[in-house]
C-alpha cells in the first residue's frame with residue numbers, strides 16, 4: 051500500500067536527503083556526471099536545503115510503500131500551475147504503480163488549489179522518466195535550459211498535464 055506523509059521535521063528532511071543521495075547518484079551520474087550531481091545534492095537536497103525550500107513554499111511528501119520510505123515528492127503552488135519539482139522512487143520499487151499513485155496524489159493537490167495544470171521539468175536524456183510521464187498524461191512543451199551556477203546547466207524539457215479542475 052502506498053501512503054504519503056508531509057515532511058515537516060528535521061528527521062523527515064534527513065530521510066529525504068538520504069533517499070535523494072541514493073536515487074540521484076544511481077540515476078543521474080550516468081546522465082549528467084558526478085561533479086554536477088555532487089554540486090546539486092549539496093545545493094538542493096541536503097536536509098538544510100530542503101528545510102529552506104519548505105520555508106519558502108515548497109511542500110515535500112515522503113512516499114511510503116508498505117510502511118517503508120521508498121521515495122519522495124516536492125510540489126509548489128504557482129499562479130497558473132502546480133509545479134511538480136521532484137518525484138523520485140528507489141530503483142528497486144519502480145514499476146509497481148507507486149509513481150502513478152504519487153501522480154494521483156499530486157493531481158488531488160492541484161485540484162485542491164484550483165489549478166488546472168501540473169508542470170514539471172525533466173532532463174532531455176532522462177528517457178525512461180519522459181516515457182513514464184507521457185504514459186501518465188504529460189505533454190512535452192519543449193526545451194527549457196536553466197543555469198544553476200558553478201558552470202552547470204539543467205538541460206530539460208518542460209512537460210505539462212492538464213487536469214480537470
Ligand SMILES: CC(C)(COP(=O)(O)OP(=O)(O)OC[C@H]1O[C@@H](n2cnc3c(N)ncnc32)[C@H](O)[C@@H]1OP(=O)(O)O)[C@@H](O)C(=O)NCCC(=O)NCCS
Pocket residue numbers: 073077137138139140143144145146147148149150151171172173176178179181182183185186
Ligand atoms: C519516474 C518514476 C517516478 C516513475 O515511478 P514508477 O513507480 O516506476 O511508475 P509506475 O510504476 O507508477 O508507472 C507509471 C506509468 O509509467 C510507465 N513507466 C514507468 N517506468 C517506465 C519506463 N522505464 N519506461 C516506460 N514506461 C514506464 C508505466 O508503464 C506506467 O504506465 P501504464 O500504467 O500505462 O503502464 C520513477 O521511475 C523514478 O523515480 N525514476 C527515476 C528518477 C526520475 O527520473 N524521476 C523524475 C525526475 S524528473
